[in-house]
Amino acid sequence: MNRVKRINMMASVAITTALLITGCSSSETDVTVEKEIIRPVKLLTIKSTDAINIRRFPAELQASEEVDLAFRVGGQIIKLDVTSGQRVKKGDLLATLDxxxxxxxxxxxxxxxxxxxxxxxxxxxxxxxxxxxxxxxxxxxxxxxxxxxxxxxxxxxxxxTKVYAPFDGVIASVDTEEFQYVGATQKLMHIQNIDKLEVDFQVPEGLVVSIRSTKADYAPRVIVDVAPDDKLFGTYKEHKTTPDPNTKAYDVTLNLIREGNKEHTLLPGMTANIDMDLNQLLGEVKHFSVPVEAVLRHENTTTGLSESSVWIFDESTHKVTSRAVKLGVLQGDSIEILEGLKENDRVVTAGVHTLTESMQVRPWTRERGL
Known part of the structure; x- marks a missing residue:
């Protein structure tokens, strides 16, 4: 009898121990399942490729106003009141005939x-x-x-018999002397307005048609050789519609806009370069590319139309959200995204079919040696 009780007691202990072990195993399994939900994903950070759309054009600074001055009648100069490099105001007397x-x-x-x-x-x-x-x-x-x-x-x-300054400016050159006899319309001097400068450059025929239609607020960067660090920009003024007979390119003129301090003196004739953003010039929209594997194709149950989307990783929550995108052309292993992405978005590029909305993930990092 005592032996039977002892056997029953041992059986009870064994069963209880088995149940405890089973419970612990079940709990550990649950924890393991939870940890497996936070899965690693490969990410691609969307970056701009604007640099390939910047084109540099050689240019030259020009005075916004400049003209040769001359008498409208002939005679002997009895007074010449200016020298080369002298600043004058509009209306100043410059030269007088007898x-x-x-x-x-x-x-x-x-x-x-x-x-x-x-x-x-x-x-x-x-x-x-x-x-x-x-x-x-x-x-x-x-x-x-x-x-x-x-x-x-x-x-x-x-x-x-008197010549006056037509505008504020600088006498660039004087080509006559006092007491010299001059004829009507013979050049006396050259005056320039150097306070307002322009930039002249040439563009090929493929771009000139887009120059005038460029957004009015677009101002390409101007880099002057003697002042490469100055903040200079150009706004559209005019362009010629007939090409240069030698280069077959078209002349374009920009108004020079100067920002910040004016440490360097800029003068007409100085060489420069213009960095033109062809995207803005041609009115093109910035596009991005992602691996083909990053795109999900599915049917809209309401419209019956095929739609595309990608998974976007949120750095703050470590969760993914679906975002609709518009596809462009296939480019090898990548596909162009016309709409839906912006710079610095982080897109999941692998295993996209196993993800769900707001699913928590972590960025995959390559382990050393792999």
Whole structure:
């Protein structure tokens, strides 16, 4: 009897121990299953490839305003008030011709005008008395008009003996000297506005058609050789529609915009480069590419249309979310994404069919030796 009790007691202990072991094993299995849910995934960080769309064009700085100055009449220069490199203001007197002969022309024109006016008044009085004909009156009136015009011309000729600065600027060069005789329209000097500069460069025919349609706020970077660190940009001003006969390229002009301090002095004729973003110039949209394995294809149950998506990894939560994308062309092992991605997105590139919305994952890292 005692032996039977002892056997029963040993059996009970064995069963209890087995149950405890089973329970522990079950608990450990549950923990193991939980840990397996946080699975590793391969990730691709979307990066911009803008650098391949930047094209550099050689350029040259030009004055926004520049012109050769000359007298409109000929004569001897009696006063030359400027030298090369001198700054001048709009309206400053720059050069003067000897006015003696022009003043004599005014005196002669005044005498002729007075005579013509006296004759006209006499004919007019006679016409009122029917003592002359209308043809004589008309002839006298025409003579007076000619005399008035001659007087005005003589006065204008005297004004043309002085040359004034047409705008604020710098005298770039002086090509004459005092007491030199010059002819009408003969170049005296060259004036430039260097406070507002422009940038001239050439583009091939494939790009010139897109220049004018570029967004007005697009300002490509301008790098001047003598001031490579200055923040310089250019905004569109104009372009020619006929090509250069030698290069077959088209001239384009930008207004130079200067930001920050003006440590370096920039002058017309300095060489530069323009870094043109062809994406913006041509109005192209930035596209990205991902491995083909990263894209899920599925049917929209509402529309019945085929749709595409990728899994995006959230760095803060370590969870994945589905994002719809628009596909472009296939490029080898990759496919172009036209819409749906932005720079620095992290896309899952492998095992995408086993993931679910908001599933927790961890980035896969290559172990040493593998």
């Amino acid at each position: 006015p003696t002969d022009f003043q004599l022309q005014i005196e002669l024109a005044q005498a002729n005008q007075k005579l013509a006016e006296a004759q006209f008044k006499r004919i007019q009085t006679m016409l009122e008395q029917n003592a002359t004909t209308h043809s004589q009156y008309d002839s006298s009136k025409a003579t007076l008009d000619q005399a008035n015009n001659a007087l005005q011309t003589a006065r204008n000729q005297l004004k043309y």
